[in-house]
Amino acid sequence: MTMKPVKDKLRYYKISLLVGSIALISEGLLMMWKGDIDFPVFLGLLFGLISMTVSFWHYIGASKETRDERMLRVGTYATTLAWFSTIIIIDFAAIIAHYTHIEYNGVQAMGFALSVGIASMLAWLGYYSTKGDLGLPDYA
Amino acid sequence: MAMDTEKYALWTGIALTIISSMLLMAWATWITFVPFAIGVGLVTWALYRYMGCQAGDERVRQITVYALTNSWLATFFFVAMYVLFGVIGILEDLTPMQVLAMTMTTMLLIFSAWFAYFWRRGDVA
Numbered sequence A: 001m002t003m004k005p006v007k008d009k010l011r012y013y014k015i016s017l018l019v020g021s022i023a024l025i026s027e028g029l030l031m032m033w034k035g036d037i038d039f040p041v042f043l044g045l046l047f048g049l050i051s052m053t054v055s056f057w058h059y060i061g062a063s064k065e066t067r068d069e070r071m072l073r074v075g076t077y078a079t080t081l082a083w084f085s086t087i088i089i090i091d092f093a094a095i096i097a098h099y100t101h102i103e104y105n106g107v108q109a110m111g112f113a114l115s116v117g118i119a120s121m122l123a124w125l126g127y128y129s130t131k132g133d134l135g136l137p138d139y140a
Numbered sequence B: 001m002a003m004d005t006e007k008y009a010l011w012t013g014i015a016l017t018i019i020s021s022m023l024l025m026a027w028a029t030w031i032t033f034v035p036f037a038i039g040v041g042l043v044t045w046a047l048y049r050y051m052g053c054q055a056g057d058e059r060v061r062q063i064t065v066y067a068l069t070n071s072w073l074a075t076f077f078f079v080a081m082y083v084l085f086g087v088i089g090i091l092e093d094l095t096p097m098q099v100l101a102m103t104m105t106t107m108l109l110i111f112s113a114w115f116a117y118f119w120r121r122g123d124v125a
Helices: A007-033 A040-059 A068-099 A106-130 B004-025 B032-053 B058-087 B096-120
Strands: none
Touching: A007 A040, A007 A106, A007 B058, A040 A068, A040 B004, A040 B058, A068 A106, A068 B004, A068 B058, A068 B096, A106 B058, B004 B096, B032 B058, B058 B096
16 A cells, blocks of 8 residues: 655645635625525535635644644644734724625625635735745744 | 733733624624724734743743634634524624624634633643
């Protein structure tokens, strides 16, 4: 029995993470566009969620087979900053939408939160993956 | 001493944000927006300091980073559950403000639970 090299496995996890993230962003945008949810949208969301979360821990090197300290740091930093970005963007979106009287419903708001959360994670992950040094932040 | 300031700021911020989010769901006005913004500001400041390892404690930084990562992932499972509510027609009855406040409350509650869990646990590796 031949074992697949870690590099190959990482490629699969990366593809799975990207496919899941794209599915989630698409579902979020679809919710924003239609302003309505049906069962296929929920199934698409569930597929994206499972695909993303299953591969996420492997991709960032948190599992035994893909253990990688640098990627673990990249992944946790990226999601941490995605958490900050999401909460701040949602905060501003709520305030702006309230005071500018933009017409939208609860489903569109949920789609917005979903798309922003995933897109910010991908953006931070891309940024930290290409950045060379990942020492402690200078703001300490 | 510095750690205490951040700890109080974090828990005060979380409490303030959650309470004002509840109020925002029913009554969206600047009186509820102000404590909400202050709460988010306090949480962000405290976590920023923790992540920057202000007190020179690597463990606290690890706790913060892992709690936020787990919270971020778990939030999407809750979002999926809310979408399921939408399929059965509950989400459409909610206003956008209620949905956004509900999402933020979910994020903060999950983070608080993970943070408290990791804080009590000795090893974060």
